[in-house]
């Protein structure tokens with residue numbers, strides 16, 4: 301009898317375990333992350349641990365360290381600039397030592413003191429926390445096409461990769477850009493992991509035009525907003541801003557090239573953590589809607605378009621289908637919001653129109669009912685509040701959501 305009761309108890313415990321409420325991982329939510337960051341591993345001015353620390357302490361759940369053509373791996377020592385004229389000044393080293401103690405390793409090299417750069421694997425051991433914070437592997441695959449008149453920078457961030465991806469050449473900007481996108485895609489296939497590539501700052505050095513951007517093939521993400529003050533998000537008198545480039549490229553992709561629409565990210569492209577304001581932390585980020593905080597879940601959600609770009613506005617809901625495009629804003633007291641639905645329409649005779657504001661509203665939620673003749677529809681939410689640390693003086697906090705395309709039902 302006793303044996304039978306024990307057996308019964310075991311069955312009950314097993315049943316309770318199996319029927320327990322689903323693990324919290326199954327609840328989707330927004331995860332905030334920056335996908336473009338530099339450290340001393342390339343041309344950033346700060347040690348990787350203090351960069352990661354900043355993002356973790358400032359409400360981000362994930363971060364991609366995307367140094368130029370390098371992963372943070374292996375043994376690297378960085379010279380201390382004793383006269384303070386270069387990166388890693390003595391005062392900065394001292395501050396690191398005060399914060400992290402013996403974890404900061406210093407040696408006397410042939411030319412003086414050197415500090416060991418902490419590799420990604422160790423950063424993960426120190427900073428990753430289940431459901432709280434995740435470091436995603438990354439690299440800024442950095443190249444340029446040498447034209448007759450100038451060099452055209454083509455910088456593409458790769459996320460989720462398992463090894464360094466060297467840039468490839470090409471006979472034109474488009475060739476070189478697509479070769480890098482192919483290399484990243486092939487790397488993902490080879491390692492059987494989801495990867496993501498985003499074209500960075502197309503207007504930096506006037507590297508990539510909207511016509512060229514329209515021809516991105518192996519992946520489809522680009523930076524509509526990059527917080528580095530040298531990247532010309534706003535274009536100039538003769539060249540369009542990145543938001544207009546997005547719409548022009550998408551119109552061509554959807555009406556002539558039979559390619560899916562480009563999705564947009566906002567990033568910091570942070571390089572400066574010590575006083576310089578050119579490329580600081582906290583200017584632009586993405587919010588990804590996913591049930592898990594893992595590399596594969598985040599990347600797959602972004603491929604599905606389940607994310608938005610932001611420089612300050614927080615959204616609760618972004619729902620692009622069916623029949624209407626709905627946005628619910630997480631309002632902050634005393635701040636006003638305006639939602640603009642932007643798209644392109646096709647006339648009855650087939651003529652494709654120009655990108656235009658289809659509707660504008662201060663309703664929350666903001667709803668746009670599709671007319672059925674749109675080539676695509678996306679939304680921009682602008683707040684009345686100034687960005688606290690802007691790319692450009694007077695910038696308002698903004699969010700950009702991804703384009704919806706037919707069929708809308």
Ligand SMILES: [Zn+2]
Nearest residue numbers: 440455500501
């Ligand atoms: Zn770049």
Ligand SMILES: [Zn+2]
Nearest residue numbers: 336338440569
């Ligand atoms: Zn960069």
